[in-house]
Amino acid sequence: xxxxxxxxxxxxxxxxxxxxxxxxxxxxxxxxxxxxxxxxxxxxxxxxxxxxxxxxxxxxxxxxxxxxxxxxxxxxxxxxxxxxxxxxxxxxxxxxxxxxxxxxxxxxxxxxxxxxxxxxxxxxxxxxxxxxxxxxxxxxxxxxxxxxxxxxxxxxxxxxxxxxxxxxxxxxxxxxxxxxxxxxxxxxxxxxxxxxxxxxxxxxxxxxxxxxxxxxxxxxxxxxxxxxxxxxxxxxxxxxxxxxxxxxxxxxxxxxxxxxxxxxxxxxxxxxxxxxxxxxxxxxxxxxxxxxxxxxxxxxxxxxxxxxxxxxxxxxxxxxxxxxxxxxxxxxxxxxxxxxxxxxxxxxxxxxxxxxxxxxxxxxxxxxxxxxxxxxxxxxxxxxxxxxxxxxxxxxxxxxxxxxxxxxxxxxxxxxxxxxxxxxxxxxxxxxxxxxxxxxxxxxxxxxxxxxxxxxxxxxxxxxxxxxxxxxxxxxxxxxxxxxxxxxxxxx
Numbered sequence: 001x002x003x004x005x006x007x008x009x010x011x012x013x014x015x016x017x018x019x020x021x022x023x024x025x026x027x028x029x030x031x032x033x034x035x036x037x038x039x040x041x042x043x044x045x046x047x048x049x050x051x052x053x054x055x056x057x058x059x060x061x062x063x064x065x066x067x068x069x070x071x072x073x074x075x076x077x078x079x080x081x082x083x084x085x086x087x088x089x090x091x092x093x094x095x096x097x098x099x100x101x102x103x104x105x106x107x108x109x110x111x112x113x114x115x116x117x118x119x120x121x122x123x124x125x126x127x128x129x130x131x132x133x134x135x136x137x138x139x140x141x142x143x144x145x146x147x148x149x150x151x152x153x154x155x156x157x158x159x160x161x162x163x164x165x166x167x168x169x170x171x172x173x174x175x176x177x178x179x180x181x182x183x184x185x186x187x188x189x190x191x192x193x194x195x196x197x198x199x200x201x202x203x204x205x206x207x208x209x210x211x212x213x214x215x216x217x218x219x220x221x222x223x224x225x226x227x228x229x230x231x232x233x234x235x236x237x238x239x240x241x242x243x244x245x246x247x248x249x250x251x252x253x254x255x256x257x258x259x260x261x262x263x264x265x266x267x268x269x270x271x272x273x274x275x276x277x278x279x280x281x282x283x284x285x286x287x288x289x290x291x292x293x294x295x296x297x298x299x300x301x302x303x304x305x306x307x308x309x310x311x312x313x314x315x316x317x318x319x320x321x322x323x324x325x326x327x328x329x330x331x332x333x334x335x336x337x338x339x340x341x342x343x344x345x346x347x348x349x350x351x352x353x354x355x356x357x358x359x360x361x362x363x364x365x366x367x368x369x370x371x372x373x374x375x376x377x378x379x380x381x382x383x384x385x386x387x388x389x390x391x392x393x394x395x396x397x398x399x400x401x402x403x404x405x406x407x408x409x410x411x412x413x414x415x416x417x418x419x420x421x422x423x424x425x426x427x428x429x430x431x432x433x434x435x436x437x438x439x440x441x442x443x444x445x446x447x448x449x450x451x452x453x454x455x456x457x458x459x460x461x462x463x464x465x466x467x468x469x470x471x472x473x474x475x476x477x478x479x480x481x482x483x484x485x486x487x488x489x490x491x492x
Contacts, residue, residue, distance in 0.1 A: 004307030022167020054320025055136030065276020069213025080265030082235025087258025119335030186312025410452030418444025
């Protein structure tokens with residue numbers, strides 16, 4: 001394993017070096033949080049694919065392939081569909097808003113009264129998303145170094161927190177590009193063909209496994225529908241995804257770069273399912289489907305290649321973890337802490353804002369590591385995250401983009417009712433049940449429509465300012481605490 005260890009150590013050292021390099025570039029709030037809004041198509045596509053394809057997509061995707069065959073691709077496939085929908089239909093408008101968080105978008109659309117509540121829901125989602133990625137370090141480092149779970153989480157989490165804190169989005173973008181290349185080589189170009197060959201080829205796989213393993217809908221229609229509801233729609237509204245859209249240098253970059261990343265996700269989904277299916281042939285009696293990835297890597301790959309593929313898994317986890325971490329810290333600082341304190345910073349304090357956001361990344365990183373140590377079930381944590389996101393925020397966000405009659409009162413009611421309904425239904429039906437997101441989303445929609453129609457329409461001046469921002473004709477505010485109320489006095 002000495003060569004494999006060397007590959008991993010060089011990879012981890014490179015991540016820290018890029019964090020240090022990114023620190024030298026992140027001199028303003030815009031540079032630190034959204035890479036100066038100047039990523040071109042290549043970097044944008046790579047970093048977007050890296051953020052959405054994490055440990056759940058890699059280790060979990062292979063595990064679903066092991067359990068269900070080719071239809072196990074549906075979870076990651078719906079993530080790709082969501083990214084395609086975001087890129088084609090919404091990304092250009094989102095990029096033109098020139099904001100830093102989803103809650104700022106809600107403030108612009110509804111008149112500056114939706115930020116804190118929506119920020120709390122988004123913060124909970126991004127925190128749990130970061131936690132799930134951090135838990136996944138335990139699986140990878142256990143295979144690599146045979147160390148205990150807590151030490152593995154601390155080791156992996158500390159590296160991500162270090163480079164994210166140092167350089168913010170610039171560091172994360174640079175590391176994501178490396179991680180994208182490593183994942184592509186390790187999973188698509190090495191592990192996929194080797195797994196199929198070791199399993200005897202597709203003909204042997206079909207001969208060894210039941211026919212339902214090759215049924216595209218074998219996982220079940222209800223499961224596929226739930227994946228679409230949670231992951232496809234979740235891609236449309238997550239702060240971690242939007243913050244990457246904000247890094248695009250133009251509408252065209254956001255649209256076409258995201259489309260390339262979404263298409264890549266579809267291919268990655270199929271690859272994971274095929275690898276899992278091959279693992280089922282090689283190891284038909286594994287204790288857990290999630291062990292399939294680590295087992296086939298450890299037992300079937302040659303020295304050096306094994307280290308590169310494990311580095312690919314580590315890259316997948318780190319890219320999602322760092323993206324969720326900076327999103328969590330951005331929401332905590334800009335949407336919750338600054339608003340609760342009522343802080344409006346004067347011009348010329350950009351370095352202070354960088355220090356403040358850097359401190360919040362460090363603080364949230366420590367919280368993520370501690371929570372990951374306390375929790376154990378990745379699937380449950382990820383389900384909680386997406387249920388809260390979709391149940392609480394999908395309706396007011398898409399409603400704000402698509403329905404001009406939606407009001408601030410309707411948005412607040414939708415967030416509150418949807419979030420509480422999802423939480424209560426998870427307690428009643430169980431975290432992994434489908435009912436919480438179904439009924440929670442319906443309750444959120446009903447509250448939004450009824451309350452919006454029962455209250456006065458949004459002020460015409462607010463809507464006018466909103467349309468100007470959507471069209472890209474309004475300037476970017478100097479700081480995140482400026483809201484529509486400062487730009488449009490008539491809205492008061």
